[in-house]
Amino acid sequence: MKPNLLEIHDLAIRFHTENGNVDAVRRVSLSLKEGGSLAIVGESGSGKSVTALALTRLLPSPPAEYVGGRIVFEGQDILTMSKPALRKIRGGGIAYVFQEPGTSLNPVFTIRSQIAEGIRLHRPEVRDVDAEVVRWLTAVGIRDPEARMRDYPHQLSGGMQQRVMIAMALSCRPKLLVADEPTTALDVTIQAQILAELRRLKEEFAMALILITHNFGIIRGLCDRVAVMYRGEIVEYGETESVLKNPQHAYTKALIACVPRLGSNEKRLQTIDYAWEAAAAK
């Protein structure tokens, strides 16, 4: 049996704000095997992005405070790690793809120099950086990579930019890729392409994947397990298929019901009815 690549035990994160403290994440425990895949699903403000950023301590503190729990990546505790060790993990161990590809790329540099930056940081042994850049642009399905790598971000379409972001992340050869709503800013046809690309690349490079989304519709076939987050807590956690077919928690049921189905005769889109919460409180 493979060892766990990532284990999160009882993670709690608090934000200190001027209007008092906010417990963004409470009692979150997750685990992920090498090459495994996990979806974290939840609505805005449920703490899914905070959890993802906490994996490499990317939340600025203050205001964030890691109140308790442990994050163990390859046997090392992230929360107590020294900064130089942490920088090795960032990118090299755990790489990110963020939501907005247009703003995640630095506008004043070419694609080439931005991908090369990660390669130089984490793989100093690579001699021919340009060839490596071309290789990864090809891997994410960008045509004519030799020409495209001399482009600036604004010269590419949103879908191409997100592919570049993925190439940037992958070129550091991470063990775990965290995709934080990677398709939210893209239109639907490009969404499908990017998701298919992620699925293929995950298999090809035997990489673990954490996909963060608010959309239950996109995780099937991409993630083996799913964690549903609500108000900073995990309310349901299990195999994707069984959660989708047989959701246990009322919130999960409500969230799944929100995904519109093609061909259904509903006049209105489903929204989440928070009545269950009042019922649960009683």
Next chain:
Amino acid sequence: MIASPNTIPLSPLDAGSRDTPLRRVARRFFRNPVAVVCCAVIAIFFSVAIVAGFLSLANLPMPYQPNATNLSRKLLPPNATNWLGTDNLGRDVLSRMVAGSTISLTVGFVAMAVSLGIGIVVGAVSGYFGGWVDNVLMRMVDAILCFPSFFLILTAIAILGPNIWIIIGVIGLVSWTGTARLVRAEFLTLRESEYVRAARALGQRGPKIIFRHILPNAFAPIFVTAVISIPDAILIESGLSFLSFGVPPPQATWGNIIADGKTYILDAWWLIVFPGLAIFIAALAFYMAGDALRRAADTRSL
């Protein structure tokens, strides 16, 4: 009417590879006729200043020795031999102005470099790290801004003595606060940008993020303040010279030619008007070039 497909301009993507952000700014800058004129004026001043610098090093006339007195030819109005007239000691005003241009532009540029260097470092550190570091540095800026800068400079020079390098240093040390505030404000915004977060997520180090990712994006406003701080320094130096706190005589500067000439203001207008014009034109050219640059670099005004 439907436009034929042939009239639709081709996408600029093919030409795009050479379309660096810097080139776009330069292209828009030079499309502005005012900017071109200002650059030409600045270029002329520069060539004169550089040539004069070498001539004075070699002790050669420009067109006459700037400090050679000739009492038989004193206070002459502009004429064929002395194009801009002579002063009360019979020195050629044109030669003295040419010699003074080296001083003025040196002061302008070196003082700008000093204030820019300090301003960028203080502003970058303040804006990037925030917290108490930011607080301490910005209160320091406030404290310096509390003093009227011209009197601070006067006091410093009265104590340290009027030497051109001391004057440059003092002007630079007093005028970095604006740049620091500007750089800090830019950094506060850019620090929260997605690509800075992406760079941190990639494991990049703090100093590298500052200099590689944030600073190049803040270059446009920094460059504009740099250009605009040049005439500020030139004006301060002229003011100091006028009050005889500037570069000591007999070295000519635009300010002290006016200072020497002010006694004869009713009899010898040329002693005031020509160096005054030189200061005015140089300062105006830099200010307007700075303004044109600001417009060219402002992506919102596309």
